[in-house]
Amino acid sequence: MSRSGGRILVDQLELNGVDLAFCLPGESFLPLLDALYDSPIRLISCRHEPGASNAAEAHGKLTGRPGICIVTRGPGATQAAVGVHTAMQDSTPMLLLVGHVPRGVQGRDAWQELDYGRVFGGLAKAAWQVDSAARIPEHVARAFSLALSGRPGPVVLALPEDVLAETTDVADAAPVRVARAAPRQGDLERLRELLAAARQPLVVVGEGGWTQQTGEDVLAFCEANALPVACAFRCQDFVDNRSPSYAGVLGVAMDERLAARLRDADLVLAVGGRLGEVPTRRYTLLDPPKPRPTLVHVHPDPRELGFVYEPDLPIVSSLPEFAEALRGLAPVEPRWREWTAAARADYEANLLHEPMEGPVDLGEIMAFLRRRLPEDAIQTCGAGNFTVWAHRFAEFTQYGTQVCPRSGSMGYGVAAAVAAKLVHPDRIALCFTGDGDFVMSSPEFATAVQYELPIVVLLVNNGMYATIRMHQERLFPGRVIGTDLVNPDFPALANAYGGYGERVERTEDFEGAFERALASGKPALLELAVDPERISPRIRLSELQKGAG
Numbered sequence: 001m002s003r004s005g006g007r008i009l010v011d012q013l014e015l016n017g018v019d020l021a022f023c024l025p026g027e028s029f030l031p032l033l034d035a036l037y038d039s040p041i042r043l044i045s046c047r048h049e050p051g052a053s054n055a056a057e058a059h060g061k062l063t064g065r066p067g068i069c070i071v072t073r074g075p076g077a078t079q080a081a082v083g084v085h086t087a088m089q090d091s092t093p094m095l096l097l098v099g100h101v102p103r104g105v106q107g108r109d110a111w112q113e114l115d116y117g118r119v120f121g122g123l124a125k126a127a128w129q130v131d132s133a134a135r136i137p138e139h140v141a142r143a144f145s146l147a148l149s150g151r152p153g154p155v156v157l158a159l160p161e162d163v164l165a166e167t168t169d170v171a172d173a174a175p176v177r178v179a180r181a182a183p184r185q186g187d188l189e190r191l192r193e194l195l196a197a198a199r200q201p202l203v204v205v206g207e208g209g210w211t212q213q214t215g216e217d218v219l220a221f222c223e224a225n226a227l228p229v230a231c232a233f234r235c236q237d238f239v240d241n242r243s244p245s246y247a248g249v250l251g252v253a254m255d256e257r258l259a260a261r262l263r264d265a266d267l268v269l270a271v272g273g274r275l276g277e278v279p280t281r282r283y284t285l286l287d288p289p290k291p292r293p294t295l296v297h298v299h300p301d302p303r304e305l306g307f308v309y310e311p312d313l314p315i316v317s318s319l320p321e322f323a324e325a326l327r328g329l330a331p332v333e334p335r336w337r338e339w340t341a342a343a344r345a346d347y348e349a350n351l352l353h354e355p356m357e358g359p360v361d362l363g364e365i366m367a368f369l370r371r372r373l374p375e376d377a378i379q380t381c382g383a384g385n386f387t388v389w390a391h392r393f394a395e396f397t398q399y400g401t402q403v404c405p406r407s408g409s410m411g412y413g414v415a416a417a418v419a420a421k422l423v424h425p426d427r428i429a430l431c432f433t434g435d436g437d438f439v440m441s442s443p444e445f446a447t448a449v450q451y452e453l454p455i456v457v458l459l460v461n462n463g464m465y466a467t468i469r470m471h472q473e474r475l476f477p478g479r480v481i482g483t484d485l486v487n488p489d490f491p492a493l494a495n496a497y498g499g500y501g502e503r504v505e506r507t508e509d510f511e512g513a514f515e516r517a518l519a520s521g522k523p524a525l526l527e528l529a530v531d532p533e534r535i536s537p538r539i540r541l542s543e544l545q546k547g548a549g
């Protein structure tokens with residue numbers, strides 16, 4: 001049967017299990033849009049390509065399957081780059097499909113033409129152009145396979161509009177199956193020996209194909225061996241934070257006591273993750289290339305092992321397979337019970353906040369949310385100092401409930417909440433944002449209204465790009481430039497979009513406002529009017545200006 005390139009492409013997406021795609025329409029991919037008209041794939045049309053690509057990235061995080069983003073050539077593709085960058089940094093499977101200029105005019109610097117292999121070559125896991133409709137099944141299968149295998153990541157496919165329009169008779173490819181590496185028996189025996197020789201071990205969990213079951217298996221192993229386990233930046237939902245083994249997060253503004261534990265550990269078992277710049281505090285808590293502690297590093301992609309840190313024991317394994325294998329490993333007699341108990345006590349102490357200046361206390365609000373949010377509520381964010389409260393004072397119990405950019409990209413949170421509400425309509429999708437961050441992602445608040453997705457946005461308004469102001473005051477005291485913000489009336493903006501908006505001016509008003517936001521049944525925004533003096537949970541602006549901090 002003869003089909004258009006667009007139809008062939010949509011059929012390949014369907015047979016690979018795609019049921020949701022994010023786009024910003026362009027005339028360069030009309031046959032693809034038209035094929036979606038007849039498809040069960042739900043198409044969400046966004047307001048700005050960064051929103052579409054961030055939502056697709058978040059969808060990849062939420063499902064472990066490639067999130068799909070479809071954009072137009074040139075300006076559409078370049079605007080979508082931010083989600084591709086996050087997917088690469090965060091190891092998230094994703095497909096960016098770009099409508100491209102027709103083959104007949106390529107190479108003339110035609111209107112909106114780009115060489116996608118070159119533009120995205122350094123950004124994505126792979127990027128190339130599809131040159132014939134007949135080979136779309138092969139190319140899409142390769143794209144899925146690459147996105148999902150080894151270290152998951154984003155793949156970019158450029159689709160010339162005449163390739164999408166061309167009709168041909170070609171068979172579908174088979175659904176993509178990805179092989180999963182498993183540890184060798186000798187690896188686990190060696191791990192046990194190294195553990196038996198340790199006195200101050202630390203397990204660090206990170207990205208690269210995590211699942212709920214992986215978290216349960218790793219945590220059971222940690223508990224059976226009384227091991228402390230820390231999460232890498234924005235991987236706080238990888239293990240149940242209530243466990244006596246859980247020791248906190250190696251993130252931005254990490255607890256000094258946890259930082260010291262990583263520095264002082266004599267054995268580090270990294271399950272997933274790359275021991276990147278944030279968890280190692282700019283590679284100072286562990287020295288590259290050969291860190292002082294014995295390092296056991298487990299990763300599905302052999303290229304990540306030894307990339308920065310030379311492991312004593314590198315283990316190439318998918319994370320679920322490794323975690324499953326841990327089940328069969330007999331526990332060792334722990335010599336570190338006190339070390340683990342102290343790590344846990346430090347974590348619990350760090351959950352307690354100091355009272356904050358001004359009538360709105362974010363620590364109190366986070367304490368309320370810890371009690372109030374159901375275990376399956378999904379939290380999203382972008383970047384800013386407000387995230388320090390959101391991360392430090394939150395407790396996660398289930399995988400897939402912290403959908404945040406490890407890339408540190410602003411403007412991610414609203415789009416991620418939209419994706420979360422689409423995947424889990426019955427759950428709360430809560431976006432933490434700042435006055436700077438929200439304006440960057442607010443177009444997707446309109447998407448939430450259009451598709452009737454009652455997300456809840458908590459906007460911390462301190463009238464500035466506080467993160468940058470904080471660094472500015474440290475390095476260039478008193479010379480404030482480029483970091484002040486004059487803001488719109490945020491609740492009015494939420495109302496204008498067709499959502500619910502409220503301004504919270506006192507801590508005690510938050511609870512009622514939160515319930516009203518949920519009860520509104522609409523996308524809701526609560527503006528938290530905080531005192532800019534408290535620039536982060538531990539730092540006051542005036543202290544910075546005096547040279548402290």
Ligand SMILES: Cc1ncc(C[n+]2csc(CCOP(=O)(O)OP(=O)(O)O)c2C)c(N)n1
Nearest residue numbers: 384385386410434435436437464465466467
């Ligand atoms: C896309 C992007 N642009 C710029 C930055 C640099 N940056 C990091 S945090 C931040 C300020 C965020 O301001 P706001 O949302 O108001 O949060 P606050 O720090 O005030 O709590 C900026 C500009 C970034 N991380 N990402």
Ligand SMILES: [Mg+2]
Nearest residue numbers: 434435464466
């Ligand atoms: Mg701000």
